[in-house]
Amino acid sequence: MGRDAREVAALQAELLAWYDRHARALPWRVPPGSGARPDPYRIWLSEVMLQQTTVAAVKDYFHRFTARWPTIADLAAAEDGEVMAEWAGLGYYARARNLLRCARAVTASGGAFPDTRAGLIALPGIGPYTAAAIAAIAFDRAETVVDGNVERVMARLHDIRTPLPAAKAELNARAAELTPARRPGDHAQAVMDLGATICTPRNPACGICPWRGACAARAAGTQAELPRKAPRKAKPLRHGIAWIGRRADGAWLLERRPETGLLGGTLGWPGTDWTEAPPGGASPGGESSDGAPPAPAAWHAAGEVRHTFTHFHLVLDIRAADLPEGCAPARGEFVAAAAFDPAALPTLMRKAHARALPALGGRPAG
DNA sequence: GACGCGTGGTC
């Protein structure tokens, strides 16, 4: 099976020549041919941010993180809440929790990242992809890097019609055949750049692809329908209530969510669980105790926020209230107006805040 | 292998 050594060498050479001319300039990347070694800290940080996240979304976060925490020791010394606030809006918050755990583990054992795939994969938040990527890009190890781009490129190059995820083993094997002993990091980044800019999910630009002559899918005309994927499950609709309270001095009533689960460890508004039946709807007893507001006040309806998570749609009913000065809430804690920044909230909670603002009384001037 | 886990861009 596979290609002979001369074919492999030709593909590798064509790809690297293309990469030398067309590599994207990215904040964490060292240009090919510069001779510089990338900083493992920056490679690791960028790879974690890029997990299931677009380059465009990552750039600003990467700049803010590296400006605030220039080294892994700086990050390791940060407080949990600071990192969660800086990560807010980027999603998949387990990444931020594992980022800190990883930074502290590396710093505690001397401050240098492991320089092998096996050493890296033992760290929190570093799986098969990220371990191979750091080993190849930062440490020039000949590891095979397989992400969604590489899967797509391999499926097309070899016209593999088995649907994902069943095809993963074969796609990994095909990618491994092409991994070069020299410049493995550039090769890995080149395949990913190829997938991101030419061998795109829709309307691939086959006419300018360095591998167009060898591509089996292009020859068969199947490139647009590869890789095949198992059908997705439909997203159910869930409902919940969020209470957004502001005290007379401007302080907001917020609540840190549990460390695990959805939006784990992030700051948000007190609320009900999110269930498939509207709260207080069909159940004869009305709202459960979980349906009680966090503090007694004149709560009024401020509309709803719609948001879609990975596996369900949410309609969040927003209740807003101006809370008295001596208010003693049953849940949550007040955050002073000067310390509150909506940008430190995950996107759903940011939307809820924006929805509640018009329903709250004007604050005293000054 | 399946599932839980965010968000914003795209068509």
Next chain:
DNA sequence: TGACCAAGCGT
């Protein structure tokens, strides 16, 4: 405009 998609990981 709703569904799909993006440099995956942990359980």
